Amino acid sequence: MSEPTTASPGISAAEFHRAPGVTDWRVTEIGPHTVFTATSLAHAAGLVAPVVGAAERFGILPDIDVRPEGVVVRIPRPSDGGIPAAAPQFAAAVSDAAAELGLTADPSRAQAIGIYVAEHSDADVRPFFLAALGYEPFGDTDAVDPLRCGPQLAFNPITGDAPGRGRTHFDVFVPADQAQARVDAALAAGGRLVDASSAPAWWSLASPDNHGVDIASWTDTDG
Numbered sequence: 443m444s445e446p447t448t449a450s451p452g453i454s455a456a457e458f459h460r461a462p463g464v465t466d467w468r469v470t471e472i473g474p475h476t477v478f479t480a481t482s483l484a485h486a487a488g489l490v491a492p493v494v495g496a497a498e499r500f501g502i503l504p505d506i507d508v509r510p511e512g513v514v515v516r517i518p519r520p521s522d523g524g525i526p527a528a529a530p531q532f533a534a535a536v537s538d539a540a541a542e543l544g545l546t547a548d549p550s551r552a553q554a555i556g557i558y559v560a561e562h563s564d565a566d567v568r569p570f571f572l573a574a575l576g577y578e579p580f581g582d583t584d585a586v587d588p589l590r591c592g593p594q595l596a597f598n599p600i601t602g603d604a605p606g607r608g609r610t611h612f613d614v615f616v617p618a619d620q621a622q623a624r625v626d627a628a629l630a631a632g633g634r635l636v637d638a639s640s641a642p643a644w645w646s647l648a649s650p651d652n653h654g655v656d657i658a659s660w661t662d663t664d665g
Contacts, residue, residue, distance in 0.1 A: 463538070500532040643659065
């Protein structure tokens, strides 16, 4: 895993968090993200119209996931990686509407899952995964579900390994205030700490049989 090193249009996670009215929100790999719990599907669905209204007002194209347990609202990053400049105003408007409806914000439940595909330096495996999963290219190295329902894939070359041996691990993007607890829970469940040199940006863990998982929070503090 690596953090982005090039500047991109829009605002950073730190700038987003400094804006008023966004305490219900966290920033994951996908972008600003929150969860509002509900008492029923009808209760959750009441937030859809206010989200649509705020989206039209501020020029945001959000993702809305409505379940009987609650509503997930995300502000997807464009392929250049920046958070839309109007995202804080949109987020604040959505939070206000949710509060009026009696929905309870629970940003600790916000997370995004990524799959990091390590490919040999002589291989280009992204076309295969695009075709097999029905994904679309995202930036220079990633691939995404066109409807953003499945996990994002990142393809990065490795050196010093034999061709034909693929290596893949999961990236789990969580709020910064939840990362240490998630790491502790994984270790308590039999995991092994492989590398903490980049903490608290991310920790590299391994399962008991050596499958890799990175717990990452840098998307929530970047910038």
